[in-house]
Amino acid sequence: MCYPGGRSATHDGCVLTHPRGSVGSPRRRRGRPAPPEEHPLSTSDSYAGRTALVTGGSRGIGLAIARSLVDRGARVVLTARKPEALAEAVEALGGPEVAVAVAGNAGDPEHRAEAVRTAIDTFGSLDCLVGNVGINPYYGPLIEAPLDAFRKILDTNVVGTLGLVQEAHRAWMGQHGGSVLIVASVAGLKSSAGIAAYGVSKAALVNLTTQLAVELGPQRIRVNAVAPAVVKTRFAEALFTGREDEVSGQYPVGRLGVPEDIGEAAAYLLSDGAGWVTGQTLVLDGGALSQGPI
Numbered sequence: 001m002c003y004p005g006g007r008s009a010t011h012d013g014c015v016l017t018h019p020r021g022s023v024g025s026p027r028r029r030r031g032r033p034a035p036p037e038e039h040p041l042s043t044s045d046s047y048a049g050r051t052a053l054v055t056g057g058s059r060g061i062g063l064a065i066a067r068s069l070v071d072r073g074a075r076v077v078l079t080a081r082k083p084e085a086l087a088e089a090v091e092a093l094g095g096p097e098v099a100v101a102v103a104g105n106a107g108d109p110e111h112r113a114e115a116v117r118t119a120i121d122t123f124g125s126l127d128c129l130v131g132n133v134g135i136n137p138y139y140g141p142l143i144e145a146p147l148d149a150f151r152k153i154l155d156t157n158v159v160g161t162l163g164l165v166q167e168a169h170r171a172w173m174g175q176h177g178g179s180v181l182i183v184a185s186v187a188g189l190k191s192s193a194g195i196a197a198y199g200v201s202k203a204a205l206v207n208l209t210t211q212l213a214v215e216l217g218p219q220r221i222r223v224n225a226v227a228p229a230v231v232k233t234r235f236a237e238a239l240f241t242g243r244e245d246e247v248s249g250q251y252p253v254g255r256l257g258v259p260e261d262i263g264e265a266a267a268y269l270l271s272d273g274a275g276w277v278t279g280q281t282l283v284l285d286g287g288a289l290s291q292g293p294i
């Protein structure tokens with residue numbers, strides 16, 4: 001386990017460094033203005049009393065993010081299209097005391113509004129928003145992409161995500177602040193043969209994150225993204241099924257991602273501990289981009 005604050009080498013090999021003079025809690029010097037507002041939570045990873053809305057939360061990365069937040073005390077609203085899978089996810093997370101579900105399509109504005117309303121009506125707030133739904137209905141060269149398919153990808157992945165943030169902003173965060181996490185992809189950071197149309201949509205999400213972070217920072221809303229490489233979910237099955245050893249060999253850490261890898265990162269980025277992190281896209285790729293092409 002790694003402990004922040006100070007330089008330390010722990011038994012599991014984790015080494016952390018800090019800039020000079022940043023050890024311990026900062027003392028306020030005489031004459032220095034107080035921070036604009038103290039944050040209500042004292043610990044960086046406690047989600048007690050907080051509500052998160054996680055789209056695409058019935059399985060895979062979305063469910064792992066939801067579990068990671070519930071484990072830290074949050075209550076969650078999950079969305080997806082299939083009600084049966086959502087019901088199973090709610091049970092797996094601990095039942096209706098901690099999780100509720102809203103079935104619908106992420107591309108539907110009424111569904112997005114209902115999901116946001118449900119969070120506020122059921123649990124009393126909407127502190128964290130996770131735009132996790134992403135689709136990829138076209139595999140092939142961008143130059144041959146049917147424009148209807150391209151439009152659909154952009155509509156669900158980009159327009160749907162912006163619509164979701166707008167809805168959460170209107171209904172809660174614009175007044176109360178909050179934290180937003182967008183699930184992008186390494187496909188949005190470089191060329192990716194076969195999934196280029198999807199990559200374009202994920203690149204747009206990376207910039208959407210930057211733009212929204214700057215616009216919304218003064219309203220105490222942070223906006224960050226994660227950009228995973230191949231994570232073992234149904235969505236990515238075609239990329240590793242039957243050749244997992246070969247694909248894993250391309251990752252310096254020697255394995256593919258698992259949904260929990262993304263859940264852990266999400267819990268940090270959405271937490272108060274990341275209070276000075278906004279507009280960032282955190283690459284979660286087992287070192288693959290550092291090494292070269294995946």
Ligand SMILES: NC(=O)c1ccc[n+]([C@@H]2O[C@H](COP(=O)([O-])OP(=O)(O)OC[C@H]3O[C@@H](n4cnc5c(N)ncnc54)[C@H](OP(=O)(O)O)[C@@H]3O)[C@@H](O)[C@H]2O)c1
Binds near residue numbers: 227232
């Ligand atoms: N897995 C990877 O390697 C990888 C890498 C980088 C980025 N990502 C991104 O991670 C996100 C989650 O992917 P995943 O791998 O966790 O996929 P997954 O295991 O297939 O889960 C997708 C989730 O989204 C829901 N969903 C799909 N389309 C939807 C729609 N139009 N409206 C509402 N809900 C919808 C699914 O439920 P229903 O089917 O019931 O709707 C399910 O809950 C996506 O944005 C993806 O682009 C994945």
